[in-house]
Amino acid sequence: MHSLLLLCITFYVIYKYLTRNFDYWEQKNVPYIRPKPFFGNICEVFFFRKQFAVQIAELYHQIQDRMVGIFILNQPFLIVKDPEIIKHVLVKDFDIFRNRSIYSNENIDSLSANFMFFAEANKWKILRTKASPIFTSGKLKNMYGTVGSIVKKFVNYLTEETVKTPILDAREVCARYSMDVVATTNFGVDAACLKDKNADFYLIGRRMFDFSYENTIRQAAYFVAPFFIKFAKLQTFDRHVYNYIKHLTTSQINFREENDNYRNGDIIDILVEFKRRKVINDMIFENNFLFGQVGQVFFAGFEPLTVALSFGLYELALNPEIQNRIKTEIISALQEHEKIDYEVTRNGLPYLDQVIKGTNLTKTFYIQE
16 A cells, blocks of 8 residues: 555656646747647657657647747747747847757767757857858859769769669669768768768768667657756767767878868868867867767768758659659750859759759658658
8 A cells, every 4th residue: 555655656746747847838928739748749759650840840830820839748849930030039139049959968979069050159150150161152163073973973873773673762872872972072082882882981871860769769869858868878879970980080180181282172171270270269179079070061961962862853753744844944954055064053944943942841851751
């Protein structure tokens, strides 16, 4: 009897602790979706019935108001829907909202803690200022020839593979192409993912986005359960990813330092500058910081590009009339300009641009395939 009473009291205390914030939005007179004990509004995500982005999208549409309060586990979050409020958050009042609700602890995870996406305040500002020049129109224009050579390899790869089999895994093919582009344009490395089925770059990229049960729990905890990260000391990625990123960063920086005249205009050149100066605006740039920047480019460049390409091909396969219209537009551009260069790609293929933007708008990297 005493054991049963103790169990009930323990359960009640845990229940009250986990639901202690559930009146948060009501007290602030913000419309909100009533949460469920323990899970908040993401019960379906917790049991792997829905992906996180799908669940959030459903919550977004559930209440027709300028904003809606939700709970992820027992933590309150606000979904902002009004464009003017969004403008305040992202522009006018950015100094107040610049830090993201993602747990970051360099003592537990030295790699992701140094991602720009995870960085806070002064560190984020310095990273953004230093990284922005990589993506100017001039730098992108210089990358165009490099990307073009990889596209030719991609076309040759498709030609050879379709001789062997009429069916290809579009996702894998696009992933290999994406990794070659990311490796060459950002790190000055020939990853050979299209040539080598077991290329290290490709295998590490797949490990970063291995949505197994363990990895999903681990990565989701950084967004919604920092207390669990502290308790279990979980890292965002497995040890193989960390070791490879460190090796890649060290070897490429050493190569640039030993070959002082070599410049690729990429992230490695910026990291060499960071390493030489060591301190910028009272911020110390140590090895973990350098590893984090390479890891971030690896992470941000691989999967989003892969998803955009593979979904784009999927939609084109379903809509042959769109295929034909794109083909006609490209042929017309070739007849007018003789070749498809950076300027033609940017300004002379409006329908292709619409198709790409439409794919990115409707298919995201978080939505299940």
